Amino acid sequence: MKAVVYHRTGGPEVLELVESDSLPEPGHGEVRVRIVVSGVNPTDWKARAGSGASVELEHPQTPNQDGSGVIDAIGPAVQRFSVGDRVWIRDAAYQRPSGTATEFAVLPETLVNPLPAGLSFDVGASLGIPALTAHRALTSHEVAPARLSPGSLVGHTVLVAGGAGAVGHAAIQLAVWAGATVITTVSSELKADLAWRAGAHHVIDYHTEDVVARVAAVAPNGVSIIVEVNPLANLGIDLQMIATGGTIAIYVSGSPDELSVPARASMTKNVRYQFILTYTTSEVQKSNAVAAVGEAAAAGALGVGDEFGLPLVRYLLSETGAAHRAVEDGVVGKMLIDVGPADPGNAVLDAQAAGLAPDGDAW
Secondary structure (H helix, E strand, O other): OEEEEEEEOOOHHHOEEEEOOOOOOOOOOEEEEEEEEEEEOHHHHHHHHOOOOOOEEEEEEEOOOEEEEEEEEEOOOOOOOOOOOEEEEOOOOOOOOEOOOEOEEEEEHHHEEEOOOOOOHHHHHHHHHHHHHHHHHHOOOOOOOOOOOOOOOOOOEEEEEOOOOHHHHHHHHHHHHOOOEEEEEEOOHHHHHHHHHHOOOEEEEOOOOOHHHHHHHHOOOOEEEEEEOOHHHHHHHHHHHEEEEEEEEEOOOOOOOOOOOOHHHHHHOOOEEEEOOHHHOOHHHHHHHHHHHHHHHHOOOOOOEHHHOEOEEEEEHHHHHHHHHHHHOOOOOEEEEEOOOOOHHHHHHHHHHOOOOOOOOOO
16 A cells, blocks of 8 residues: 655655555444545645644654545444445544545545545545635625525625635635625636636636725625635725625635734624634534535536636646645645546556546556
8 A cells, every 4th residue: 555654744855655565444433445536735735844843743644634535445333335435535634644645544434425426536535625614614604504505695795815726716616506696806817717617706806906896896785705815915905895794704824823903994894704724613514514515516516627717737646745835836726646546447447537548558
């Protein structure tokens, strides 16, 4: 079994590919998943990098929270899955040593979710952190539903800052699926095209357009929810655009970490600030998010790839460090690591179907 591990925090160079002759065995309530695709998010490189000086870890760590694959073995008391089930994975490496940058991962069945029929492993590996974060942001308004569904945000106008990022992309898709009017801001024509493909109703290039004026033209009384990726830069204009009683949902921190909040302007509009870290949302919030994301994905609302506004950039397992660096450098698109074939009995055909190998090439 091959896996990527790191023994100390630091740059991408701390990641190394190792091989073992044995497979991990699932325990009580656990399943073993043969990973097909591992997804990379900013949280993955930040966890690997640590804060400050390099620190030796007590145990080797396999990175990456998200992934998709096939159930390979089940432990005692597992009720929801059978061997051969296609699944998507969330939070694999949170307070656990084994993420998805490995050929086989043993996980509590609570972190594993059925991959709806007809959906690719690429979609499955792209759902976890981005879509669950987006769901919490979109349900943080005082009168928003606890769980999104078709039509549940009708009457709401949502502003997504940075619509070409992974969370922004998922927020656009989920909000449109739920019936909201969706405005998004981007920084270039290329990113604007991606946001249109994701389904945004109004796209604003903040380098060339007056964001406040454009938003006011769409929502004269302000927007209900702002999904904010850069509060240090945007909070001032956010308060101009938010409706009375609206929510500004913030899922990132900047540098410096401190955020200055204009108190009087916030009080005047009774603004709610919702900071989000998907790992520590409540069990009810996480359960609602997982269920809604699964339903939206099954409905085809969370597509990935060029057609859906989220280009896929592919790496091999041995190139996990390069994938981490690409995310850290802000490369546009979703970084995916191809770990293994969808069908190990027909690896060459699987590779050809995924566009990874020309006809006649061996896996």
